[in-house]
Amino acid sequence: MRADLILKNALLADGTHADVTVSNGVIASMAPTTAVSNGSTTSPVYDADGALLLPGLVDGHVHLDKTLIGLPFIPHIPGGTVASRIEAEKSLRRSLPMTVEERGGRLIEQLSAQGTVAVRSHVDIDTEIGLKGLEALLSLKAKYSACMDIQIVAFPQSGILRDPGTADLLDAAMSAGADLVGGLDPAGIDGDVSGHLDIVFGVAAKHGAGVDLHLHDGGALGAFELRQIAERTLALGLAGQVAVSHAFCLGALDDFDFARTAKLLARAEISIMTTAPGPVPMPPVKRLLTAGVQVFSGSDNIRDAWSPFGNGDLLERAGIVCDRQDFRSDEDLELAFSLVTEAPSRVVGLGSGRLEPGAPADFILIRSGSVAEAVAARPKSRTVFKRGVLVDHPRLA
Numbered sequence: 001m002r003a004d005l006i007l008k009n010a011l012l013a014d015g016t017h018a019d020v021t022v023s024n025g026v027i028a029s030m031a032p033t034t035a036v037s038n039g040s041t042t043s044p045v046y047d048a049d050g051a052l053l054l055p056g057l058v059d060g061h062v063h064l065d066k067t068l069i070g071l072p073f074i075p076h077i078p079g080g081t082v083a084s085r086i087e088a089e090k091s092l093r094r095s096l097p098m099t100v101e102e103r104g105g106r107l108i109e110q111l112s113a114q115g116t117v118a119v120r121s122h123v124d125i126d127t128e129i130g131l132k133g134l135e136a137l138l139s140l141k142a143k144y145s146a147c148m149d150i151q152i153v154a155f156p157q158s159g160i161l162r163d164p165g166t167a168d169l170l171d172a173a174m175s176a177g178a179d180l181v182g183g184l185d186p187a188g189i190d191g192d193v194s195g196h197l198d199i200v201f202g203v204a205a206k207h208g209a210g211v212d213l214h215l216h217d218g219g220a221l222g223a224f225e226l227r228q229i230a231e232r233t234l235a236l237g238l239a240g241q242v243a244v245s246h247a248f249c250l251g252a253l254d255d256f257d258f259a260r261t262a263k264l265l266a267r268a269e270i271s272i273m274t275t276a277p278g279p280v281p282m283p284p285v286k287r288l289l290t291a292g293v294q295v296f297s298g299s300d301n302i303r304d305a306w307s308p309f310g311n312g313d314l315l316e317r318a319g320i321v322c323d324r325q326d327f328r329s330d331e332d333l334e335l336a337f338s339l340v341t342e343a344p345s346r347v348v349g350l351g352s353g354r355l356e357p358g359a360p361a362d363f364i365l366i367r368s369g370s371v372a373e374a375v376a377a378r379p380k381s382r383t384v385f386k387r388g389v390l391v392d393h394p395r396l397a
C-alpha cells in the first residue's frame, strides 16, 4: 500500500531508530529502521537522518486575541491588581493598529514553527468587544487548520456580574462556535462565588460543553472556590471536562486543606493548568499527580498587555516548570515534557499525545539525543509535521 509519507531513520525516545509510516494523516506503523529500508517504495520519503522524533507540542493555555506580536514593541503598562490590568488592556485594545486576525495569525505561525500542533485559546468576551474576538478566532481556526488545531474558550475577562450583559454574551458565544465556557476569579473579580459559578456552569450545561476557569484568588479562599468548582462539576456530570488555570492557591495550602482539595479535584477529574509563574505560589506538580489530579501546562500571555515576555516555546515552558519545581533528573525532565504533550493532548481531546500507531501524525524532529536533552537544550531548529505533512511558514523564513 502506498503511504502518504515514510519518515526514515528517526531516533525514538527509547534510544532506538525507527521508520514511521503515515497514511491519511495518522501513524500507520513504526518499525525498526533496518527492517523496512529496502529502497523500493513509491511513497514519499523524508530522511530524519537520526534526529529525535517527538510528539507535536500542545499548548493548553494561550490568548490568541491578546498578543501584540507583529507590532513595534509596546512598553508594559504597570498595574497592581487584576482589575486595573483589565482596564489598562481594554484601553490599549481600542487603539491597536493591527487586527486580531493579523496578530493572532502571526502568533499561530510562530507557535507552529516551534513545534506546537494544537492550542487551547481563551478569547475575551465582554460588553465592549462582544463576540468580535471570537469571530476572529473562528476565522483563524479555519485558516490555519492545516497546521494547528484550535480549541476556543469563551473567556469573561472583565467579569460576569460586574459587566452586566456578559452572561448572555457567553451563551451567544457558545452558540456561535466556542468550545468551552471560561470564568475568572468568582470571588476576586465578581465578589460572588455562587453567582459567578451558577452562570458559568449553567451555560456549560445548556450547551453540553466543558469549562476552563482562570483562578488567581489565593490561599484558603482560592481553595474554597476550587472545591465549589469540583462540587458543581460532579453535580452536573461534567467530570473530566473541567480545567482550572493557575490555581496559585494550591501552592500555599497547609497539608489538611491541600489533601481535602486535591481529593475532591481528583474525584471530579478536574485538570490544573500551570505556567509555572515566577512571583506567586504554583501548584505542586508531583503532589497533585500523586493525588490523582491531572496537571498540564501552557504559555498564557505571549507579548501582550499582561506581560512583555513570552515566545510560546513549549520546550522552554517545560524547562521553566523544571526550574520552579527543582526538577533535574532525566525522569523529571520527561515528566515536565509530558505537561506540554500528553497531558494537554488529553485535556483538549486529541488523544494520548504519544507517538504510536493510530495517533495523529503530528510530530517534530529535533537535534537532541534524548527527551531530557531537548528540554534542557531546547534547540531552536525544529522540523514540524502536521497530519504527516511538512509544515512551512514562508513569512518566518
Ligand SMILES: [Zn+2]
Binding pocket: 061, 062, 063, 122, 214, 245, 300, 301
Ligand atoms: Zn490566561
